[in-house]
Amino acid sequence: MTRIVFDTATSLNGWIADEQNSLAWLFAVDGGQSPDEGLLPADAGVMVEGSTTYEWVLAESDILAHPQKWQEFHGDRPTFVFTTRDLPVPEGADITFVSGSVADAMPAIRAAAGARDVWIVGGGDLAGQFLDAGLLDEIAVSIAPVLLTGGAPLLPRRLESDRLRLASATAVGPFARLVYEVAATPA
Template identity: 70%
Template sequence: MGRIVYDTATTMTGHLADEAHSLAWLFEVPGGAEPDPSLLPEAAVLVEGSSTYEWVLRESDLLAHPARWAEFHGDRPVFVFTTRELPVPAGADVRFVRGDVAEALPAIRAAAGEGDVWVVGGGDLAGQFLDAGALDRIAISVAPAALPGGAPLLPRRVGADRLRLMEARAAGQFARLVYEVRPA
């Protein structure tokens, strides 16, 4: 069984997106628009919340240009947690999930097989995986940018006893931090 990894970019103030759910701040950082391929996890399955999914659809105009879906997602299944009906780009393997992360885990793990699961975002969804005891690793690329508010990196209290630093290094203009998540 593979790992479940929350891997994302954040500002120094711990925000993933601004108050308008925009990632424009990220694309202003050198390397933010075209991340180092070594920073992207090799995952068999991606998991996203509806805000992240809708942002990706809008940002790359994927409904009008569905071939662009494969540039980032490839042919991997993408599980999207949502309570709404959302569009799907032609040819994309998108699986909508309603309800608890714990209830969805068997289907997500089955789709991943022996591969890893990448929790792309957002922070609350990653927190739900943490709450379910299913998050194995947190990898963050901290950008030299600050936002006064917006979507938080991980809206949970997590004590130092739960995280073990595995890696800290410079990656272009980003500080790359990788933590192992220990059971509660």
């Protein structure tokens, strides 16, 4: 059964990107550049990301000039990018640009995922839109030993403890890995 998983890294104080929307702080952590397999969702068939995350990934690795770098992180998984703008596509990448609500995009996303999971890569507001629509099944957070002074918050929504069930807490290298199952909104 397809699950919708928000799986990301965060600083110890809850920022997923710094004030410049950069993840350079994460890549500076031992294991941050090439994460341990235990820090990535095992059954992700589709990736979903917002335009800020997408554009940062393209720029950071100069992917438009070196399209083979797309495969290093995304592999051959279809990727849905939520945006209201026209954005470039790396050669050979399976990208679908989506505007509008996550609920409206879900039939196409689920069809692309098949029986595999949907991985919301970032950002936090996009994950919050899935939560608002009642479509978020799991939040997996790899907490890095870094403190930032500001940036993009992990999940800019209020979510009470009655909706979260701790599924696991493990150490993976210098990261603390927390996985929470998200319960449906009470009727």
